[in-house]
């Protein structure tokens with residue numbers, strides 16, 4: 266792949282037998298994986314595209330153990346790749362290329378330490394699986410809004426380290442907006458205790474924001490205090506066949522006031538993305554008979570319980586859709602009347618990443634631009650890519666309310682990964698040049714990892730890169746914390 270041509274050089278000392286003994290003494294027998302078979306899932310990225318190697322996989326059970334492991338690695342110059350659920354899409358959690366440092370997996374640190382329903386906050390360890398946290402909040406009649414397709418396996422430490430987005434950003438913001446406090450183990454093993462449950466705290470630099478979105482290059486997040494919201498009590502999901510992406514923006518802009526500011530999600534999907542999911546994800550069903558090129562998944566939700574005789578979300582949404590049909594923006598629509606129908610709609614939307622893996626070789630660009638310019642970007646970008654490879658098959662979709670498009674393509678029928686890779690450089694450059702010329706970002710929510718290392722250097726100014734390098738060198742002068750990710754030093 267063209268953008269991975271100059272592989273990063275990973276400076277690390279080898280993990281010797283003595284070192285493994287020292288690690289075992291800290292984390293115990295069950296905290297150390299040494300055999301190749303056991304290490305395999307930890308050194309392979311979710312997409313199966315990058316396979317690296319590690320001297321050991323270390324699974325500490327507490328902050329103290331993380332601190333002691335990091336201190337040991339710091340003393341011996343051993344590189345550390347922090348890892349949560351290993352669902353990241355940019356290769357940030359993979360020790361790659363061949364690597365002799367350690368993977369430090371947070372999976373055993375999976376305790377919910379405190380739920381404070383009155384204070385709308387929850388204190389958790391970094392290895393808690395996102396879905397478990399959503400369920401815990403719900404048991405306390407509270408809501409943790411972070412929601413994404415990988416929620417059954419991604420972990421909160423990984424979510425914060427990638428500043429994950431997902432399908433509720435429109436209303437609640439990215440992962441970093443959901444955090445009150447953090448605990449972090451620094452690259453020298455020192456623990457920074459910033460685990461404060463404070464909404465207001467203007468005491469100098471807000472350090473927690475340094476570590477969120479840093480993809481494990483500045484330290485290891487071990488605990489977090491998360492904000493909670495009132496649990497939604499009245500939710501209505503609808504599946505709309507729409508005129509075009511411009512209509513999607515008009516619908517969203519009117520939906521805010523028509524729903525009384527209760528729009529939870531607004532997801533744009535192309536017909537080709539839906540067809541791909543229906544082909545590969547068992548049990549999914551097309552919610553509408555209509556076959557048009559563009560669709561919208563719209564969800565309105567309110568924390569106010571529905572009362573008999575009053576108008577709830579479904580009546581309001583029904584009336585809104587009737588108006589939009591009349592205006593010609595919506596061509597057909599289905600409202601979910603059962604939980605099963607709503608789940609099916611969400612399964613289609615959230616099944617896209619899984620379906621694309623099953624479909625075979627492809628390219629995907631996670632970009633953002635001012636919301637009003639999304640239709641223009643789709644038109645120009647699709648043309649630019651088809652000019653390079655006319656038989657490539659676009660399946661754009663995205664969190665349209667956030668100006669975030671997953672500008673994705675299935676490879677031409679029958680084309681293998683290696684052949685497609687020959688076009689990747691030219692296509693990547695065309696897409697990124699266009700999004701940059703439109704004032705957008707080359708990475709909206711998935712981060713940089715190793716995939717976009719060269720692109721970050723190319724598209725960000727020297728001033729920005731210098732600031733990032735200064736921060737990295739100040740916190741990690743030895744470059745042991747996820748080296749070769751995000752920044753070339």
Ligand code: FAD
Nearest residue numbers: 349350351352353357414420422423424426430431481486
């Ligand atoms: P990992 O993949 O394990 O790690 C990701 C990065 O964070 C790596 O650089 C790693 O070194 C670092 N890291 C992990 N844990 C820590 C820690 N405790 N301290 C410091 N660094 C750490 N992303 C979105 O933003 N929105 C989506 O809608 C979305 N949908 C997805 C759907 C599917 C099906 C899949 C497979 C992925 C999707 N993703 C999405 C990407 C991915 O799920 C997110 O990036 C997620 O936040 C990663 O969490 P993780 O625990 O798997 O992290």
